[in-house]
Amino acid sequence: MSSRDQVKASHILIKHQGSRRKASWKDPEGKVIMTTTREAAVEQLKSIREDILSGKANFEDVAARVSDCSSAKRGGDLGLFRFSTLSDEFRFTEGILISIWVLLDWSVYIIHQCLKFLA
Numbered sequence: 737m738s739s740r741d742q743v744k745a746s747h748i749l750i751k752h753q754g755s756r757r758k759a760s761w762k763d764p765e766g767k768v769i770m771t772t773t774r775e776a777a778v779e780q781l782k783s784i785r786e787d788i789l790s791g792k793a794n795f796e797d798v799a800a801r802v803s804d805c806s807s808a809k810r811g812g813d814l815g816l817f818r819f820s821t822l823s824d825e826f827r828f829t830e831g832i833l834i835s836i837w838v839l840l841d842w843s844v845y846i847i848h849q850c851l852k853f854l855a
Contacts, residue, residue, distance in 0.1 A: 746812040748784065748798060749805040750777040760804035769804070 751760055751769045758766035784802070787793035796811030807814050 742816050744816050745814045746795065746799065747805065747807070747814060748781065748795075748803045748812055749807075750780055750802070751804040752777040761806050761808065762804065 750772075751758065751763075752772040752774045753770060754774055755769060758769045760766075760769065763769050780802075784793065784798055788795050788798065796813075799812030800808050802808075803812055805812070
């Protein structure tokens with residue numbers, strides 16, 4: 737992998753009724769996910785984002801506690817991957833971004849960092 741195409745990112749994923757896979761590490765049967773509306777997931781992330789930006793909460797701690805992604809065990813850290821493998825919805829995040837949120841049909845996210853390495 738060329739270092740010009742490497743990205744490091746962390747995120748918090750909140751699944752909802754419209755999610756493709758209605759189960760997660762913290763909700764294996766999907767009982768909560770199937771009753772969570774997209775709007776409720778968005779509101780939850782807005783509140784989380786405000787807490788992170790105000791300093792009331794630490795991103796990694798919140799990710800470990802609430803994210804539906806298995807990356808929660810690493811504080812939301814997705815590690816390094818190819819920028820070119822990102823879906824189009826995420827490509828606008830190239831550069832350094834702190835705590836933005838992304839709405840997709842199937843899930844909602846806060847992306848804490850998305851750094852494109854240009855070595």
